[in-house]
Amino acid sequence: MDLLNIVKNFLKALQNRTSFEELLPFYHPDIEQIEFPNTLTTNKTIRHLEDLKIAEKKGKGVLQKEQYEIVKAYTFESTVIVEAIWTGTLAIPIGQLNKGDNMKAYFAQFYEFKDRKIIKQRNYDCFEPFK
Numbered sequence: 001m002d003l004l005n006i007v008k009n010f011l012k013a014l015q016n017r018t019s020f021e022e023l024l025p026f027y028h029p030d031i032e033q034i035e036f037p038n039t040l041t042t043n044k045t046i047r048h049l050e051d052l053k054i055a056e057k058k059g060k061g062v063l064q065k066e067q068y069e070i071v072k073a074y075t076f077e078s079t080v081i082v083e084a085i086w087t088g089t090l091a092i093p094i095g096q097l098n099k100g101d102n103m104k105a106y107f108a109q110f111y112e113f114k115d116r117k118i119i120k121q122r123n124y125d126c127f128e129p130f131k
Contacts, residue, residue, distance in 0.1 A: 004073055007080045007111050010118065011068040020056045027052070028117035038105075039127040064089040064100070068107075080111045086125075095130025104128045 001009075010026045017023060033047045047055060066088040074081045086105045093099055105127040112120040 001116075002075070003078070003080050003111075003113055003116070004075050006113070006116065006118075007073070007082060008070065010111075011070070011082075011084070015065070015067055017056075020053045023052075023056070026118055028114050028119040030114075030119055031117075031121070032119070033121040033123070035123045035125065038125040039130070040125075060091075062088075062090065062092055062094070064091045078113045080113075082109045082111070083107070084109065097130050103130065 006026065010023070013022050013026065027049060029049065031049050031052065033052055035041050035045045035047070037044055066086065069085045069087075070082055071085060072083040084107045086107050088103045088105075090097055090099055090101050090103060094103065097103060105125050107126075108124040110120075110122040111118050
């Protein structure tokens with residue numbers, strides 16, 4: 001399976017997961033996920049495997065479901081770059097949005113691989129206003 005298909009399967013797993021353990025096959029044990037500042041995360045945040053597990057649990061309290069639509073994708077050596085539209089259905093109100101409303105964001109994500117596992121992920125997330 002090529003690296004782009006691994007990323008596509010990873011995003012499908014994110015959408016459909018019922019537990020963090022479903023994501024483990026995609027992550028290298030030394031995973032480093034970096035989320036750059038955005039509307040929800042005001043500071044650059046670096047997460048490792050245990051941090052991702054904690055963040056996933058918090059996210060489940062905020063979202064009923066989420067969906068990723070890949071707009072464009074590129075592969076260069078051991079890196080996959082994805083431009084995606086993310087839609088999340090809220091489990092709680094945020095800003096002017098109510099429970100059940102959808103949030104939308106435009107993501108650029110860079111996935112670096114080692115041993116066919118994601119070892120580094122960088123997210124650049126642009127959220128639509130919460131109105």
